[in-house]
Structure formats: structure tokens, C-alpha cells
Amino acid sequence: MNTTFGMKFDTLAVHAGAEVDPQTGAVAPPIHLSTTFRHGPAGERVEDLEYQREDHPTQRRLQEALAALEGGERALAFASGMAAISAMLESLPAHSRVVIPDDCYSGLRNLATDFLPERGIETVAVDLSEPEALRAACARGVALVWAETPSNPRMKICDIAALARIAHEHGALLACDNTFATPVLQRPLALGADVVMHSTTKYFGGHSDVLGGALVFARADERFERVLHRRHVTGATLAPFSAWLILRGCRSLPARMRMHCANARKLADFLAAHPAIERVNYPGLESHPGHAVAARQMRDFGGMLSIEVRGGREAALRVAGNLKLFINATSLGGCESLVEHRASVEGAHPVSPQNLLRLSVGLEDVEDLIADLRQALT
Numbered sequence: 001m002n003t004t005f006g007m008k009f010d011t012l013a014v015h016a017g018a019e020v021d022p023q024t025g026a027v028a029p030p031i032h033l034s035t036t037f038r039h040g041p042a043g044e045r046v047e048d049l050e051y052q053r054e055d056h057p058t059q060r061r062l063q064e065a066l067a068a069l070e071g072g073e074r075a076l077a078f079a080s081g082m083a084a085i086s087a088m089l090e091s092l093p094a095h096s097r098v099v100i101p102d103d104c105y106s107g108l109r110n111l112a113t114d115f116l117p118e119r120g121i122e123t124v125a126v127d128l129s130e131p132e133a134l135r136a137a138c139a140r141g142v143a144l145v146w147a148e149t150p151s152n153p154r155m156k157i158c159d160i161a162a163l164a165r166i167a168h169e170h171g172a173l174l175a176c177d178n179t180f181a182t183p184v185l186q187r188p189l190a191l192g193a194d195v196v197m198h199s200t201t202k203y204f205g206g207h208s209d210v211l212g213g214a215l216v217f218a219r220a221d222e223r224f225e226r227v228l229h230r231r232h233v234t235g236a237t238l239a240p241f242s243a244w245l246i247l248r249g250c251r252s253l254p255a256r257m258r259m260h261c262a263n264a265r266k267l268a269d270f271l272a273a274h275p276a277i278e279r280v281n282y283p284g285l286e287s288h289p290g291h292a293v294a295a296r297q298m299r300d301f302g303g304m305l306s307i308e309v310r311g312g313r314e315a316a317l318r319v320a321g322n323l324k325l326f327i328n329a330t331s332l333g334g335c336e337s338l339v340e341h342r343a344s345v346e347g348a349h350p351v352s353p354q355n356l357l358r359l360s361v362g363l364e365d366v367e368d369l370i371a372d373l374r375q376a377l378t
């Protein structure tokens with residue numbers, strides 16, 4: 001049912017998985033809440049669905065859209081981004097080694113320290129902004145390289161094509177967390193990655209009101225089948241209404257990303273010139289060490305940035321507390337701008353610098369956002 005072949009990206013975002021309902025002519029997709037689907041007396045499939053934990057019509061539409069947008073053969077939706085990450089990592093055989101980025105989403109780090117060792121999966125944290133560091137780590141044998149670019153929260157950039165080459169030379173797969181960039185800005189599968197992961201809770205959902213995750217596979221191969229089987233059995237499937245909301249988010253994703261990017265770029269310029277700021281981590285700034293790679297592999301630089309405030313932890317907390325429009329909250333990718341002192345929410349062993357604040361730049365008028373930061377920094 002590939003009616004979307006050959007469409008340009010923004011058209012795909014609107015039309016992928018959006019077939020008019022053949023029964024009613026409804027243009028917006030119906031939501032089917034049924035947990036079970038009729039089968040024959042000996043369990044023969046009648047329609048092509050059986051039980052909601054395995055699949056349901058809205059999740060199917062979403063998966064079709066995600067595969068089209070990332071340019072993969074198949075996509076799997078999950079109940080959250082972490083469910084997607086753990087499905088992928090826990091599908092590896094015991095005694096596998098996995099490379100993860102030194103700067104990454106804290107949930108991945110927690111999975112790596114608290115759960116993967118019990119399964120005999122060893123993780124090594126590597127600075128993946130240096131491809132040669134990956135080569136060194138691969139020398140001891142690696143099953144999977146997990147990249148995240150831009151990374152959370154330091155906005156490190158890694159060269160996806162270079163990492164894919166090195167991983168493949170060593171017989172490893174490359175998976176890429178594309179949550180910050182979204183396929184609007186960056187398509188890792190086209191650069192050689194084997195799997196893309198999303199927390200669809202963020203930009204895909206786009207309104208801070210739905211939790212979800214996804215894996216998109218370049219090939220519908222054995223690995224895909226294994227992860228699919230795992231989701232069927234363990235049940236980290238996406239609920240129908242959540243799938244529906246995330247699918248709706250796809251339609252406006254390119255338009256929203258343009259404004260997130262434009263606002264973030266203006267904020268980055270303002271902050272880079274502000275005397276109270278020691279450092280701005282935004283790949284769109286020419287001073288960013290990953291700028292050249294980001295300019296090559298991304299269409300624009302995204303709506304996330306982090307700042308390191310002069311004066312350390314106390315100064316950073318004062319700025320976060322002074323902000324009026326930016327809301328102090330975790331998560332990202334919604335319409336409203338958010339700020340978070342990451343070190344405070346990273347548990348007993350924070351890894352983010354104590355003077356770092358992460359900003360999720362929303363869709364407000366950028367003049368208001370700049371005014372809010374200006375008053376908070378004085």
C-alpha cells in the first residue's frame with residue numbers, strides 16, 4: 001500500500017498512513033479501541049489483526065508513517081521511548097558488548113548500569129563525536145553502537161556516516177536516537193544507520209500530552225522480526241489514543257520544526273553574546289565543535305540548546321528560578337518553552353555540568369523568549 005512513493009518530505013508528513021477510511025470516508029483516521037479481532041473457529045485470521053497487544057489499526061497507520069518519514073522498511077511503535085530502547089538492547093544475545101555515547105539520555109545510562117549487566121550485556125561509554133574513539137572501542141568486539149546526535153544535554157554531534165562505516169567494518173549495527181533532530185532535520189538510515197529510535201513523546205507528539213516511542217528499521221530482517229516478536233510477547237505496545245495523537249503530530253511536524261529551529265537559532269545568538277553566559281551548546285553556532293558535521297548531515301540545527309551559566313550551580317539555579325515564560329520542567333519538543341537544570345534531575349550521580357541549563361525552545365514569539373531570558377540573566 002505504498003501510495004506515498006516519490007512524494008516530497010512535507011507531503012509525506014501529511015499523507016503517510018493517512019488513507020481515507022474506506023468504510024466511512026472519514027478524512028481523520030478512526031480510532032479502534034477493540035482489544036480483539038474476529039478470527040475463525042480454529043484461530044484462522046480473518047482480518048489481518050488478532051489482538052491489540054500485537055497490533056491495532058491506528059498503530060499500523062503510525063508505523064507506516066514513521067517508516068516513510070525515516071526511509072526505513074518497517075517501524076515499530078512502543079509505549080515509550082525507553083520501551084523502544086530496551087526492546088532493542090534486550091534483543092541482543094547475552095555477552096554482547098554495546099557502545100553508548102558518553103553524553104546521552106539519562107534513561108539509557110540507567111538501563112546500562114542497572115539492568116543490562118544482569119542480562120550479560122556490557123556497555124562502554126565512548127565519546128562518539130570522535131569516530132576514532134569508536135574504532136578503538138570496536139577492537140574488542142561490539143554487537144551494537146548506539147549513537148545520539150545532537151546529544152542530550154550537551155548537544156554533541158557525531159558523524160553518522162563515519163560511525164556507520166566503522167561499526168559495519170567491525171560487524172556491528174549502528175542505531176541512532178533521532179529524537180532531538182527528527183527526520184525533518186536528519187535521516188540517519190540514509191547516512192548508513194541500521195535502526196533509528198525516537199521518543200515520540202517529544203517532537204512527534206509535539207504538545208507535551210502523549211507518551212510514545214518507536215524503532216525504525218532499514219531492513220525488515222531477522223533483527224526486526226526478533227524485536228517485533230519481543231514486543232508481541234512483552235506487551236510494550238502503544239495504546240490506540242496515544243498512537244492517534246502521535247500520528248496527528250506527524251502532520252504538522254515539518255512546520256513546527258521550522259519554527260523551533262528559527263527560534264532556537266535566534267536565542268543561541270542572543271545567549272552567545274550575553275556576558276552572564278560562559279558557553280552556549282548549539283550546533284548552529286560556528287563556534288560549536290560539531291558545527292561542520294551538523295551542517296553536512298542536518299537540514300537545520302534543531303530546537304534544543306543548553307547553556308553554561310557563569311558563576312556555577314547557584315547562578316544557574318537563580319536563572320532557572322527567575323524565568324517566567326520558560327517553565328521549569330523535564331521533557332522537550334512541545335509548543336511551550338521549557339528549562340531544566342539537568343544535574344538536579346540526574347539522581348545520585350549527576351553527570352551534567354552543575355552550571356548547565358537545558359532549553360527546549362518552543363513556538364512562542366522569539367522576542368518574548370529573549371525578553372524572558374534577558375530579565376532572568378540580570
Ligand SMILES: *Cc1c(COP(=O)(O)O)cnc(C)c1O
Nearest residue numbers: 080081082105152179199201212
Ligand atoms: C525522552 C527521551 C528518551 C526517552 O523517551 P521516553 O518517551 O521518555 O521514554 C530517549 N532519548 C531521548 C533523546 C529523549 O529525549
